[in-house]
């Protein structure tokens with residue numbers, strides 16, 4: 001495990017620092033950019049089209065660790081799919097996003113899941129299934145139970161969100177970080193030569209968008 005423990009700022013005890021790459025995957029217009037934007041900027045914009053890939057960072061100062069998320073927001077357009085592996089390569093976590101008001105997007109999320117299952121070892125990456133746009137309740141095409149069932153059978157985290165109304169957006173990222181930290185603890189108790197994580201943080205909380213049209 002490549003854990004670089006850096007001193008934290010807590011007066012009580014030093015805390016480890018971790019950097020995690022989190023990638024957002026899913027069909028076009030399911031709200032990947034909106035979730036990232038809501039999480040990092042706590043804002044919502046009607047138009048956030050992604051060209052190729054955009055990324056931003058968020059640093060969390062938690063009791064147990066300092067965590068820097070590198071959030072990679074990929075474009076859902078078909079034309080970018082042949083290069084998508086370049087974006088999720090080396091990811092520690094993936095959010096598989098679908099739109100609860102568009103059933104086809106859940107099918108696409110299942111295909112993403114198959115692809116990740118081929119590219120990563122079991123438990124190498126934390127995967128969260130995210131049903132976005134819960135504010136569109138009257139247009140719902142995917143029940144909560146369908147999402148839950150898929151997540152349960154595949155061992156994924158699951159949450160429904162609305163980037164628009166800020167429903168459970170923070171909670172998704174917190175669930176992911178808690179699972180990543182739980183796995184760090186597990187790895188620490190039985191070291192493996194294949195474990196990955198972590199780079200020394202001590203950096204700024206810079207938030208960068210790139211490649212955005």
Ligand SMILES: Nc1nc2c(ncn2[C@@H]2O[C@H](COP(=O)(O)OP(=O)(O)OP(=O)(O)O)[C@@H](O)[C@H]2O)c(=O)[nH]1
Nearest residue numbers: 029030031032033034046050075076133162163164
């Ligand atoms: N009602 C509602 N609309 C949303 C929500 N999240 C995103 N949208 C809208 O859905 C559209 C697409 O949002 P994006 O965040 O650009 O979706 P994306 O998945 O990043 O799309 P690509 O970059 O094309 O892959 C925009 O019009 C958003 O305003 C939500 O929670 N509720």
